[in-house]
Amino acid sequence: MFQPSQHDVRRFFCEVWRKHREGGVLTPMEAVAAPWVAEHPEYHGELSDVEAALAADYKVEDGRVNPFLHLSMHLSISEQVSIDQPRGIKQAFELLAAKLGSAHEAQHEVMECLGEMIWASQRTGLPPDGQAYLECVRRRATAR
Template identity: 75%
Template sequence: MFAPSQHDVRLFFCEAHRKHRAGEPLTPIEAVAADWIAEHPEYHAELADAEAAKAASYQVEEGRSNPFLHLAMHLSISEQIGIDQPRGIKQACELLSHRLGSRHEAHHQIMECLGEMIWASQRSGLPPDGEAYIDCVRRRAMR
């Protein structure tokens, strides 16, 4: 199983951003990451300095959002949709995107459901509940 460190993840996004800006070839996963980075210009300055990114601390108490966590969630959701795993996420995302008129905003709503699923799993000690996750996204799509 692929288990990158926090530094690996941060360097991945910084490098994808650097390569995209320089017009260098991107791997397929870097291309997806670069697309999400482009959707978040508020993160560009942080992504431009890999050394500072490695050292940065994103504490809830400081009120700073973690751009690497946010982008990683976009990337994870994109991968889930691409392979429809958990089964039904692709259709649920399409419904939510249609309702909101924005794939980007749909991803933000899905992030909330993903976060809830992970929190519940950690709290209960049980594996993540993919059905509860899909149900959460579907409920948001049907509002």
Template identity: 75%
Template sequence: MFQPSQHDVRNFFCQTLAKQRNGELLSPIETLAAGWIAEHPEYHAELADVEAALAAVYDVDEGRTNPFLHLSMHLSISEQVSIDQPRGIRQAVELLAAKRNSLHDAQHEVMDCLGEMLWASQRSGLPPDGHAYLDAVRRRATR
């Protein structure tokens, strides 16, 4: 399993923005990331300063959103949808996006479900529960 370091993730998003701005060729995963970066102009200044990005601390108590975590979650959800893993996530996300009339808004709701699943897994010491995650997304899509 690929497990990039915090440095790797931050560098990836910063370099993707730089390559996009310079009109350089992007890999498929960079192209996907660039789309989500474009959806979040509020992160562009942070992504443009690689040194500051690598050194930044995002403390929840300070109310700072971690742009790298946020963008990584967008990528994770996009990858889950592309391979339909857990099975049924594609349909649930598509239904939620249609209901919200926005893939971006739907992904933000899915992030809440993904975050809850990961938090529960960490707290319990058990593997992430893909069924509970999918059920949570489906509930949002059908209410």
């Protein structure tokens, strides 16, 4: 399994932003990430300075959003939907996106469910519960 370091992830997104701005050729993974980076102009300044990005500390207590975590979650959800893993996530995501009228807003809703699943796994020491994650997304897609 591919396990990039924190610096690898930060360099990746900074490079995606640089190539996107300059009209450079993107790798397939960069091509998936670039639209998400473009849709978050609030992160562009941080993505423009690799050295500052590598040194940045994003503490919850400081109220700073970690742009690299946020963009990584967009990328993860995009991959999950594209391969329908966990099985049913594609349909649940599409229903949620249709309900909200925005794939971007649907991704942010799915992020909440993904974060809950990861938090529960870390808290209990059990493997991530893909079924609970999927049910969370389905509830959001079908709630009135």
